[in-house]
Every structure is written in structure tokens, then in C-alpha cells.
Amino acid sequence: MTALLLATATAAVAIGSVSVPPADVWRILLHQIVPGAVEPTWSPVHETIVLDVRLPRVLLCAVVGAGLSVAGMALQALVRNPLADPMLLGISSGASVGAVLVLVLNVTLFGVFSLPVAAFCGALVALFAVYFLARAGGRMTTLRLVLAGVATAEVLTAVASLLIITANDPHRTQSAVRWMLGGLAGTTWTMVWIPAAVILVGALTLLGSSRPLNLLLAGEEAAAALGLDVHRFRSAMFVLVALMVGAMVAVSGQIGFVGLIMPHVVRLLVGADHRRALPAVVLLGATFLLAADLAARTVISPEEIPVGILTALVGGPFFLWLMRRRAVR
Template sequence: MTRYWSVVAGLLVLLFAVATLGVALGSVAVPPGQVWRILLHRLAPSLVGADWPQVRDTIVVGVRLPRVLLGGTVGAGLSVCGMALQALVRNPLADPALLGVSSGASVGAVLVVVCGVTLFGQYSLSAAAFLGGLVALLVVYALARSGGRMTTVRLILAGVATAQVLSAVASLLIVTSGQPQQAQAALQWMLGGLGGTGWDGLWLPAVAVLAGTVVLLGTARQLNLLLAGEEAAAALGLDVGRFRGLLFVLCALLTGVMVAVSGAIGFVGLMMPHITRLLVGANHRRALPVAALLGAVFLIAADLLARTVIRPEEIPVGIVTALVGGPAFLWLMYRRGLA
């Protein structure tokens, strides 16, 4: 237990440091100490006097802080979804991208961006992404089951095939839209990115990820039972089919909300659960909070790299997560004997 709390404390310190750098660094650098003075001035103006240009206040509070908070939120959400899905299907390669959830959510979101669908008002993008992700997950799950059982090979093949088809559908929608501005926006969004984030777009994913993580923590015992196998879980009183269905809907909802605000970002939900299990084991009651912290740290750091490595230009963060996460995950696969 001492090791567990040491890991949590270390990740909290790392999150604090990475978040500070994420707010401080960019095309216009702000000293880290001044970042916290600006934030303290916003919280308690009487304690800290404003001796900095107004533009720095705008950069820190209006531009970079919501972006960093969104990065932490999306990273945490993708990580806990990946950990839950890997337990639900008992496959260490499962994550929202591999199982087609991200691609399905992308199709729904691209439809809204390209076609201008506003059926649900300001929540149209999130609603469409959720429905697309849920349909994709249900299709993959149905294709993977053979004779009432699901095999690893069928699951991976079904997920990869479905993801490829849906990605092609999203690309077709962009190419045939006939609206260059909307098509460019949709293409940029599909590569993943946190640019243009404001405070108004932060509360929905933050509430969704927090509530979803709490729900998943409440099901930690059932997730642990599934690790022992479907038969063992059913023998211990778990309605496996119903439980899987409910958590599939939850993961699709979380993924849809996150994809709606950040685009499709890969490898976070695939890689972070493996690192978590290396650090604290597979008990979901302890692993889920660590996975959330790891995901938040990783995506904030990836976004910082994406907007500083060739500044003032910006690389889509989905490209950075793939370039960093791909080789790291291959190393983990060989270390864990998965390949």
C-alpha cells in the first residue's frame, strides 16, 4: 500500500509540474512563477498585485489554462475507458480506437461538422459522436461473438475492419462535402487537437469524465471478477451480459464526449492501462485512479510538445501521441510477452 500511495503522490507532483509548463510555454513564454501569481490574483486579488501586462493574463487564463485542463480531462477519460474495455473483453489490446469507438464517433461528428446538423443545438456534436461510437462498439461486439463466445482474434479483426470502414466513411464525407472550409475543419479535427479550447467547452467533458470515472470505480469489483473469466464471474453472481452492455454504453458515451471536443486521439487508452498495471497491479479499485493521472500527464505533455516543437506552427496532438505511443507500446508488448 505504501508503494501505491507513493506512485499516486509522484503522479500528482508530475501532473502539477507538467500542467504548469503547459500553461507557461508556448509562442509567448510566461515564467512559471508568474503563471501561479496570475492564477492567485484571479482567485484572491487582494493577496497578489497585478504587475504584469494584461496580455499575459489573457494568455494564461483565457487561452492556455482551459487547453491544459481539457488535455488532462481527455487523457484521463481515454485511459479509464481503455482500462475498462480491456477488462470487459479480456483483451490487452482493446481500447476505444482499436474497437472502432473512436472511428464511429468521428463519423458522427464529421456529419455534424460537414452537413451542419444542429438537431440537439450546441450538444449536436457530442450527441452524434456518442451515437456513432455506441453503434460502432455494438457492431464490433456482435461480429466478434461466435457461437455465444468471443475470441481475441475475432475481436481484433472485427475492431480493425470496422474502424477502417468507418474511417473511410468519414474521409468520404469530407471529400464529397463540397464545402472547403468545413472539410478542412473536419480533417484537422480528425487528426486530434486541443486548439481553440475555451471555458465554455470544458465543463461537459469534465463532468462526463468525472462521473464516468466514479461509476467505473463503483464497478471495480465486477471488473476484477471479469479478469478471472466469464464463467468464474457468472458463478460468483455477476450478470456478465447485462454488465458488459451497461459499461459498453458508458464507454461509448465518454468516448463520444471526448472525441467531440478533441478529435480522434489514439494510443492513450491503449498504452496507459499497461503502464498502470506495471506500476500498481490489475486491481481496478487502485488502478483506475492511477490510469486517470497517467493519462492526464501524458496528454498534457503530448499537447505541449505538439505546440512548441515547431512553433509558431502546431502539430495535431494525435500525431504526437501516435509517434510517442506507438514505439512505447511495442516495447511494452515485448516486455509483457504480448507479441
Template sequence: MTSRRRVPYPLVLLTLGVLLAACMIAGLAIGSISIPPMDVARNLLHQSLPGMFDASGAPHHQMIITHVRGPRVVLGAVVGAGLAVIGMTLQALVHNPLADPYLLGVSSGASVGAVAVIVTGGAILGAASMPVAAFVGAVGALGLVYFLSRAGGQITTTRLVLAGVAVAYVLSAVTSLMLLTARSGDQARQVLTWMLGGLGGAQWNSLWLPLAAVLLGLVYLLAHARTLNVLLAGDEAAVTMGVDADRFRVVTFVLASLMTGVLVAVSGPIGFVGLILPHAVRLLVGSDHRRALPAAALAGASFLVLADIAARTLASPQEIPVGVLTALCGGPFFLWLIRRDARRGAVRS
């Protein structure tokens, strides 16, 4: 029986890179005011190399590209890349194909921290208050799920999913309670809009934090990609190869929580990106994290930019929260994964 031949890895990366560039140009071109893609490209070249290229199109096109759609498209790419990388990492850490920041309660914990800052107005740390609070909530939620699902030194798929769902429900209830007890209608509307997930509040001066978190996190994970590969074979195999699995899990869980907290703080909870994209990428490049993590980052970035384009245009002039669209895509995919695992379990038995 011959094994299925995969597309060469450099070609996959090149294709995903071209796809991301096309998606970002489309994100800058499509909207209530349409801008020809060539004008978008020339305006971008003018911004990068002003002496060599002149801006084209109407004068207001450059303002729309640079100040209105530009931050939003970049934030979508950063958040999509980060969520896909986090999802792939968590699936390796807990040996569970259903794991992602949303299903394990990490996003719900980050939401509690961020909403608490909005409702109380407790901006003690200034602009960093919401990311810090979201990080604390994400770490607390993930630690609780990890504690509840661990028994006899092992984590089972059933306990992990049940613990994640239970913790997510409790934390969602806490978030709803804070929404209901908000002191003003403006606070309640701000919280409700944020909870649905969206990229509309993107600004250039706030992009550095999520970009730095995703880049540094990706560098760390790539440096430890071999360890992630070893964990896929199980903790016993990791011990025989000299890997301290528990210590690595704790450090990587904290890193994943930090990344999730920062991303949730700037975009709200956007679910299922970290569930869908890792599986799609593994079909293309396999399970080796040295190859899969960069591909997941590019694919996740393209996916969320496309989802945001759909969110802005499907019900124009009204905007659909992008978190709603990703949930509509991810929900059926999650059910399919559960059904697939159930069939595999029946075959093994």
C-alpha cells in the same frame, strides 16, 4: 522467489498529482510567449484568491494564461484522463490488453457522427448536436465490433482485434468520403483539422460537458471496480460470484461509448492514450481497479498535457496535431505488445 515490491499507493497518487500540477503549469508557461512558472503560479493564485495574492508579470500574461492557454490545458487533462480510464475499462471488459477506444473502432464511429454534423450542418440540438452524434456513432461501432467478435458466447483476442480493425477501416473510409464530398473548402479544412486530433479549439464554455462525462464515468467505474476485478478472472468466475457479466458489459460498453463520443467531439480522435497508460499504471499499482483507475486518470491527464506542449513547440511557429504525436508514441508500443503476447503464447505452447 520474492515478489517485486511496489511503491506505496498513497505515494504513487501524490507523485502523479504533483506531476499533473507541474505539467499544467508548464502548459500555461510554455508557448510562443514564454511566461515564468512563478508568474503563472501567482496569476493562478490571484484568480483563486484575489484578495490574498496579486497578479505578477506583464499585463497580457494574465489574458494568455486565463483565456488562451487555460482552456486548452484543462481540456488536455480531461481528455487524457478520460481516454486512459476508458482504455483500462475496455481491456478488463474484453480480457484483451490490446483494447482501447481507437483500436476497437469506437473513436472511428464517434468520428463518423461528429463529421456528419460538420458536413451537413445539422445542428438540430444546438451545441449538443456533435457530442450526441459522436455518441451514437461510438455506440454503433462498439456494438458492431462486439457482435462480430463474439462466437459461441465467447470473445477471442484475434476476433476482437480483427473486427475492430475492420470496422475502423470501414468507418474511416466513410469519414474520408464525407470529407471528399464536403460542399465547401472551409468544411473540408474543418473536418481535416478535426480528424487529426487537437486541443486548439478549447473554450471555457464548452469544457463542462467532457468534464462532467469523465467525472461521472469515473465515479460509476470506481463504484463497480470490484466487478471489473472479477471479470479479469473470466466469465465463469464472475458467474460463480453472482455477477451478471453480460448485463454489466452492455451497461459499461454504453458508458464507455458515451465518454468516448463526448471526448472525441471536443478534441477529435486522439489515439493510443487509452492503450499506453493503462499498462504503465498497472506496473505501478497492480491490476486492482480500485487503485488503478484513479492512477490512470492522473497519468493520462499528465501524458496528454505533455504531448500538447510538444505539439505546440516542436515545430514552432507551426503546430503539430497532438493526435499525430500520440500515434507516433503509441504505434511502436502497440507493436511491442503484440510481440510480447506472441512470445508468451510460444512459451505456453
């Protein structure tokens, strides 16, 4: 999986309106990391394209893909539902409402952190709302969770659309619409570090919580009998997942179904033990979104398709197949 990720990342940096030989990509990176290690025989234009244009986008794309995938796997364990996904459960829609408020109303209460903070708050509110709406009598069924998530997502999407329609600034409206479709165009180095740090800390925390996550797969009663404070652990993990989703949505917009598809693929490959599945889903999720983003900017070049559209075209049929498969069983 690591080799596949490196190969996909190399292709994503090399391929574009101006092609750069893959060997030159690695030589440019090596020269940047260890000055003088290789002789700079490439053109300055290629170096600018690799270091300032494509590399930050590729890194952010890998971070978002890994974050969405690991968040999806954690949610599926926390709510014991294989259909859980940040977008399906309304978390991405909640983050979108918070972010659109900042974009449309030009809120600057927290300075440069206004957008991530608003997205995190929206994601957290949406997650807890869906969780409590889906529980009845201390139990939560797959059908109730999906219905609560879809209904909440629809309401929040309508709120975000209303905010966009009623905005008076056409430029901000266009930016908000493009952002809601999900995409990574215009990525700069300043956009990479905050989500990268949040996803790294979040993924390591979830990896350190592999045992409690494994216990939850056996059921709440069994986990509590083995000493896990289910309510406290689940609440803490919800906050962590909301923070991760908020950080990602703030820079990439809504990119759906990545957190639904990747955990299932990884479980087929390495099993359900989170000690193996979480590192694997990070690598595979990053690879998947890199491939989707590469397709998004090359299929109808020079135009670019928002990557959220491509992931929805892949994830929607997969979701329907998964529901049908579970219904047959």
C-alpha cells in the same frame, strides 16, 4: 503522480510563443481564485494568456487524456483483452463518423449538443458492432477482437473520408480534416465543461464498479458464479464508455493509443486492482496527453502538430511491442 501532473500542467501553461514564469502562473491563478491574496505585479497580457488562452486548453487536454486512459482500462477489463483501446476497437472512428456528419452537413437538430450526441451515437453503434462481430460460439479471442476492431475502424474511417471529400463547402471540409487528425487548438472555456462533467461522472462510476471489473479479470464464468450479471453489467459499461468517448471525440477529434498505453504502464506501477489502477490511470493519462500536447505546439513552433499524430507515433510502436511480447509468451 499528482505532483507530476501539476508540474506538467504548470509547464504547459507557462511555455509557449510568449513565456510566462511558472511562479506568475500560480500567482495569477491564486489571484483569480482568492482576489487580493497576492499583489498583481504581472502584466495584463500574461494574465490574458494564462486565463483565456492556455488554461482552458490545458484543462481540456487533461480531461481528454484522463478520459481516454480510464476508458481504455475499462475496455480491457470488459472484453478481457489487453489490446483493447477506443481507437483500435473502432469506437473513435464511429464517433468520428457521427461528428463529421454534423460538421459537413451542418446538422443542428440538437442545437449546441448536436456534435456530442452524434459522436456518442456513432461510438455506441461501433462498439456494439465490434463486440458482436468478435464473438463466435460464446467466445471472443484476442485475434478476432483486434481484426473486428481494425476492420470496423477502417470502414468507418473510409465513410468519414467519403463524407469529407463529397462535401461542397471547402471551409467545413478543412475543419473536418483537421479535426480528424486530433488536436486541441482553439479551445475555449465553453468547450471544457461538458466533457469534464461527463468524464468526471464516468470515472467515478467506473471507480464505484471496481469490484465487478476485478471479477471480470477472473473470467465470465467465475464472475457469474460470484453473483455478477455479466451481460447486463457489460452492456451498461459499454454505454458509459461510448458516452465518454463521444464526449471526448466531439471536442478533440481522434487521439489514438492513449487508452492502450496508459493502462499497461499503470499496471506495471500499481498492479491490476482497479481500486488503485483507475485513479492512477486518470492521473497518468492526463499527464501524458499534456506532455504530448506541449510537444505538439512547441517542436516546430510557430506551426503546430496535431497531437493525434504524436500519440500515434508513440503508441504504434508500443502496440507492436505489446503484440510481439504476448506472442513470445
